[in-house]
Amino acid sequence: MEQPPSIATPGGPVGVLLPGLGAVATTVVAGVEAVRRGLARPFGSLTQMNTIRLGRRTEERTPLIRELVPLAELDQLVFGAWDPIPDDAYDSAVHAGVLRRGTHLDPIRDFLRTVSPMPAVFDTAYVKRLDGPNRKRGANRMELAEALREDIRRFKAENGCSRAVMIWCGSTEVFTRAGPAHETPESFERAMRDDDPAIAPSMIYAWAAIMEGVPYANGAPNLSADLPALETLARERGVPIAGKDFKTGQTLMKTILAPGLKARMLGVQGWFSTNILGNRDGEVLDDPESFRTKEESKLGVLDYILQPQMYPELYGELYHKVRINYYPPRGDDKEGWDNLDIFGWLGYPMQIKVDFLCRDSILAAPIVLDLALFLDLAGRAGMGGIQEWLSFYFKSPHTPVGLYPEHDLFIQHKKLKNTLRWLAGEEQITHLGREYYE
Numbered sequence: 381m382e383q384p385p386s387i388a389t390p391g392g393p394v395g396v397l398l399p400g401l402g403a404v405a406t407t408v409v410a411g412v413e414a415v416r417r418g419l420a421r422p423f424g425s426l427t428q429m430n431t432i433r434l435g436r437r438t439e440e441r442t443p444l445i446r447e448l449v450p451l452a453e454l455d456q457l458v459f460g461a462w463d464p465i466p467d468d469a470y471d472s473a474v475h476a477g478v479l480r481r482g483t484h485l486d487p488i489r490d491f492l493r494t495v496s497p498m499p500a501v502f503d504t505a506y507v508k509r510l511d512g513p514n515r516k517r518g519a520n521r522m523e524l525a526e527a528l529r530e531d532i533r534r535f536k537a538e539n540g541c542s543r544a545v546m547i548w549c550g551s552t553e554v555f556t557r558a559g560p561a562h563e564t565p566e567s568f569e570r571a572m573r574d575d576d577p578a579i580a581p582s583m584i585y586a587w588a589a590i591m592e593g594v595p596y597a598n599g600a601p602n603l604s605a606d607l608p609a610l611e612t613l614a615r616e617r618g619v620p621i622a623g624k625d626f627k628t629g630q631t632l633m634k635t636i637l638a639p640g641l642k643a644r645m646l647g648v649q650g651w652f653s654t655n656i657l658g659n660r661d662g663e664v665l666d667d668p669e670s671f672r673t674k675e676e677s678k679l680g681v682l683d684y685i686l687q688p689q690m691y692p693e694l695y696g697e698l699y700h701k702v703r704i705n706y707y708p709p710r711g712d713d714k715e716g717w718d719n720l721d722i723f724g725w726l727g728y729p730m731q732i733k734v735d736f737l738c739r740d741s742i743l744a745a746p747i748v749l750d751l752a753l754f755l756d757l758a759g760r761a762g763m764g765g766i767q768e769w770l771s772f773y774f775k776s777p778h779t780p781v782g783l784y785p786e787h788d789l790f791i792q793h794k795k796l797k798n799t800l801r802w803l804a805g806e807e808q809i810t811h812l813g814r815e816y817y818e
């Protein structure tokens with residue numbers, strides 16, 4: 381096996397830069413501060429809570445992940461953001477309505493007031509249901525990108541950060557496909573200078589991050605760094621990138637349930653998913669073009685897990701439907717219903733109903749924290765390009781052209797942990813277990 385890289389020590393402040401200071405971003409910023417002040421616990425975060433087994437079961441070596449690999453501490457994280465809406469993190473968190481004011485926002489109001497968004501690179505052609513005055517102006521996209529690079533450098537200097545990571549927590553942009561402008565770093569840069577509308581704001585952030593040596597992850601389903609041009613640039617410059625679309629709520633449930641049904645060779649005839657949500661994300665997704673980007677991201681999952689081409693009798697006829705309904709009274713408290721029509725022995729039909737009263741941003745926040753810490757680790761280990769081992773956190777894992785993504789949560793989890801074992805120079809765990817019976 382390839383030798384593990386040497387990993388630079390994680391000392392000093394680390395910038396966590398968030399394009400988009402909405403529900404998810406404020407829930408992670410406020411949550412990290414609440415944990416730092418001992419007001420709450422970081423449930424849902426592997427970097428903070430999960431252990432990892434090493435060696436044989438009989439060795440009883442199960443350190444915390446953060447004891448195995450050198451991760452930055454929460455105290456080292458410094459948050460920055462961009463948003464066209466000028467609200468600071470306190471006002472934005474109150475607007476989002478995810479965390480309770482009395483218990484989790486007001487006690488840290490002084491801190492949240494210090495996180496104010498920098499002017500964003502924003503274009504209403506890409507996010508149609510929102511607008512705000514806090515935006516950059518420039519003659520072309522290259523000027524906007526250079527202004528972002530300047531923001532990154534200034535933020536790092538002002539906060540004494542030798543390194544930073546960037547995680548897109550901005551709205552879902554309208555559906556687009558990669559084209560000639562996105563082919564190579566050269567064509568991409570030319571398109572920015574020509575102010576080509578094919579270059580979306582989220583792509584400009586990704587380019588600026590990579591150029592500044594800042595690892596980049598995309599929490600939304602729009603393309604962003606998932607382009608040949610930016611993959612090449614990230615590889616050449618040794619900058620980690622990962623995406624797309626945080627795996628929370630209904631898709632998390634899907635990637636937990638589907639592998640189980642397939643493992644038992646139970647057939648699935650239909651899977652109908654519908655949900656209601658009333659936050660700003662729901663409002664943006666109410667626009668059919670943004671919804672299309674999300675729908676593509678949500679639909680791919682079952683095909684990859686169930687492999688209908690390999691099991692046509694079990695999954696060849698699967699009817700999969702996903703609906704998202706904007707319903708303001710629920711705010712961020714989403715409700716997702718799934719109806720599964722499945723069949724077993726001799727074709728006898730059965731049904732499963734799931735009613736998940738979930739909190740989207742509560743599920744997304746620990747993902748953002750883990751991605752920030754793992755991307756910083758990958759950066760220090762010199763692991764440039766696509767970080768498929770982080771696909772555990774995403775609905776549409778970013779893979780190179782020609783390599784299909786793994787969607788099964790349990791395969792993704794094993795891949796993540798085996799990568800951590802490899803980084804720490806520990807043996808891979810195969811679960812063969814013959815040695816216990818010798």
Ligand SMILES: NC(=O)c1ccc[n+]([C@@H]2O[C@H](COP(=O)([O-])OP(=O)(O)OC[C@H]3O[C@@H](n4cnc5c(N)ncnc54)[C@H](O)[C@@H]3O)[C@@H](O)[C@H]2O)c1
Pocket residue numbers: 399400401402403404405462463464465476500501502503507510512548549550551552553581582599600601625626627628629659660661664739740741743744
């Ligand atoms: N909450 C979840 O569980 C979840 C899961 C998967 C993906 N996501 C995605 O994460 C993103 C954030 O979700 P949210 O619930 O926080 O949404 P939100 O609407 O509360 O926040 C998004 C913020 O991004 C800002 N924004 C839009 N375009 C921007 C740009 N070009 N530059 C800077 N800021 C920009 C908006 O003004 C808004 O404040 C969305 O794309 C969403 O689809 C969320």
